[in-house]
Amino acid sequence: MRQRAVILVVDDEVSNIEILSEALEEEHDISFATSGAEAVRVARSLLPDLILLDVLMPGMDGYEVCRVIKSDPLLMDVPIIFTTALGDQEAEVRGLLMGAIDYLAKPISPVIARARVRNHVEMKRMRDELAELAVTDALTGLGNxxxxxxxxxxxxxxxxxxxxxxxxxxxxxxxxxxxxxxxxxxxxxxxxxxxxxxxxxxxxxxxxxxxxxxxxxxxxxxxxxxxxxxxxxxxxxxxxxxxxxxxxxxxxxxxxxxxxxxxxxxxxxxxxxxxxxxxxxxxxxxxxxxxxxxxxxxxxxxxxxxxxx
The missing domain is CATH 3.30.70.270 (Reverse transcriptase/Diguanylate cyclase domain)
Known part of the structure; x- marks a missing residue:
């Protein structure tokens, strides 16, 4: 895994991207997309370690982006945190059932964002290490x-x-x-x-x-x-x-x-x-x-x- 995790921030409001970038850029490499379609393209080329995904976007909304990513063999293991001002339990449950791992409520608290992202990146790092052991041949060190x-x-x-x-x-x-x-x-x-x-x-x-x-x-x-x-x-x-x-x-x-x-x-x-x-x-x-x-x-x-x- 890369030494610094790559975080993809997806939001149609540039101000929200700026807030998250400022909160996270000290520990992580940040990329961004301002639409759902762009998010899928960037994710496939970048293979980020985590995606912060706005729910309400024009055109392809966050739920549809999540569905596409979780059905893509290349991206299905990338954790997604939804960012939303919806604040209702039904929306949260819908996102979690689609494969998201967490929610961040808007307006974004930089302190909470840093803590949540740090925890989920570390969990992904541990999962990746276990997955690497599972696909490694013990005798030769090659894949299995x-x-x-x-x-x-x-x-x-x-x-x-x-x-x-x-x-x-x-x-x-x-x-x-x-x-x-x-x-x-x-x-x-x-x-x-x-x-x-x-x-x-x-x-x-x-x-x-x-x-x-x-x-x-x-x-x-x-x-x-x-x-x-x-x-x-x-x-x-x-x-x-x-x-x-x-x-x-x-x-x-x-x-x-x-x-x-x-x-x-x-x-x-x-x-x-x-x-x-x-x-x-x-x-x-x-x-x-x-x-x-x-x-x-x-x-x-x-x-x-x-x-x-």
């Missing part, structure tokens, strides 16, 4: 299958707005069962940790995600990366694993540990099915193994097409 599924769904949703590509890499340590049988499970764990480190060094951007997909299988999600670039990353992974020089006398491919890699790339367009990336990349991994292992094979595909089971 849950992290992969969450990141893939979020990236496809985000990139669909621009139609940008997304690439997925799946790799498998060749003849790993034989490695475990020959050298023991402790050596097998060390091997997987070293392969994971090589994989992590090969990915280029903070938005790229590397995970241990299961057993000796790993995967990478590469948002906004075209096919040729993804193939280049896959080749770097293969070469980095070779440079580890981990002995593997039981391999039919080489006297050292090698990996087989499948790559799948598609544009993120409306109707794209996130699971298709994994299925296509897995089919390419199968081809890489069938071609003699220690290979990289990839393809582009239409993410909206119906794939055979």
């Amino acid at each position: 299958r849950r992290r992969l599924e969450k990141s893939l769904n979020q990236d496809v949703s985000r990139l669909t707005e621009t139609g940008e590509p997304l690439s997925v890499i799946i790799l498998d340590v060749d003849f790993f069962k034989r490695f475990n049988d020959a050298y023991g499970h402790a050596a097998g764990d060390r091997c997987l940790a070293m392969v994971a480190a090589a994989l992590n060094r090969a990915i280029r951007c903070a938005s790229d995600v590397a995970v241990r997909y299961g057993g000796e299988e790993f995967a990478c999600i590469l948002p906004a990366m075209g096919h040729e670039q993804a193939l280049d990353v896959a080749m770097q992974i293969k070469e980095r694993v070779l440079l580890l020089g981990i002995p593997h006398a039981s391999s039919d491919t080489a006297p050292i540990v090698t990996v087989s890699i499948g790559v799948a790339t598609a544009a993120c367009v409306p109707g794209a099915v996130p699971d298709h990336w994994m299925r296509v990349a897995d089919s390419q991994l199968y081809l890489a193994k069938a071609a003699g292992r220690n290979n990289v094979i990839g393809t582009t595909f239409d993410a909206t097409e119906v794939l055979p089971h």
